[in-house]
Amino acid sequence: MGMAARQKTKFAILGLLSLKPMSGYDIKKLVDVGLSHFWNENYGQIYPTLDALVKEQLVTKKGDQSRGKRRRNVYAITRKGRLAVQNWQLEPTEPPIVRNELQLKLFLGGNLTKRQRIQLIEAYQVQQQAALDDYRQSEQVLRNAVEKGEYIEELDEILDLTSSNPKDRAKQCNIFYLTLRHGIRTTEARLAWCREVLENLANGP
């Protein structure tokens, strides 16, 4: 049963390969270092998915044993693959199904003491604040790059820019900045909610 579901991982990996040819290891690193505020992947999915993409002829696999390097399989997207990515990008995106354990715990918190409820929220607050601090730091780096056109070395590692063309580079930088802004805004909203709740709990029963 269950036709094709969504295959998010498949299109995510294919999409990343549309930026430039990469190995499974590269993909994992890019996601971890650069996209962790909105995406994640793990090896258990990546390698089998790459195999599947090769079978579907959406990517090609090429062993890279150049210059006495380690064994390394580099995957490059095909024309067919590029078309598939574009199709997917323009398809309607259904909203992510939410599952927020903290909310659930709070909702069921009628049996807890006021102190315990407050602790629940405060732990969430600490978590979100830490995330926000991270985002803010990346934001600073990027803002300089975008607004002042500064060249920041570490950015290439994080951003994995596809093009050397400075115009494309600036564009890609700006898009990345926008995804960061999403993380910042929603995290700020959660923090504001924490303050609202703590105030409400302090006044209430």
Place this chain on the structure above:
Amino acid sequence: MGMAARQKTKFAILGLLSLKPMSGYDIKKLVDVGLSHFWNENYGQIYPTLDALVKEQLVTKKGDQSRGKRRRNVYAITRKGRLAVQNWQLEPTEPPIVRNELQLKLFLGGNLTKRQRIQLIEAYQVQQQAALDDYRQSEQVLRNAVEKGEYIEELDEILDLTSSNPKDRAKQCNIFYLTLRHGIRTTEARLAWCREVLENLANGP
């Protein structure tokens, strides 16, 4: 291999049963109608999980064939179950791993035209606005109930209040209101982000 992971569904169901005894059908309905802004469950998980909970003696199963009713299995939490719920509630909650397909599409959107990028965001905006409208309506109902202590009939269906004690009832109402506020704030943040992005895209290249 993989020890116990998180068993979110297990504790979610057990937690809901700590409010009051329910059938699998009741649980599904409560989640769909009342908690959909932060939780979801489906039958394929609910019924097997209920069986597992019985085996672990965290709940008891009781056939309810009273008054010529339909066949109906009602599950009630045990003392052991209540302890398990409390433990889980007070354990640290790890942040939900994010996976936002829209962000990914945007990030990979360097190959799209400006018009296409804008369409991507606008579709997201419409989605989020619809969600916000829903939340706002529930908020109105609840605000009246919380602030003015009004009795609103439909609330009992939605909220599934455990206690007839008016003080507990008000407390539960308030907590539910707070979870709604979380949905509202984060949705507003996403909408504000949409406006920011659309402005940025309009000015940029």
Place this chain on the structure above:
DNA sequence: TCAGACATGTAAGTCGTTACATGATTCA
């Protein structure tokens, strides 16, 4: 009488995580 809600359950598959297994290269 018949549509729609009530009610329970299973089968099959997809998706995702974690742990394990293996080994090469680099660099302090």
Place this chain on the structure above:
DNA sequence: TGAATCATGTAACGACTTACATGTCTGA
């Protein structure tokens, strides 16, 4: 020389979705 990183992969679970199968009761 040995720790860190590079690099690929599999096995086993656990989690979640979808579709199907089946039947009852209520009320317009």
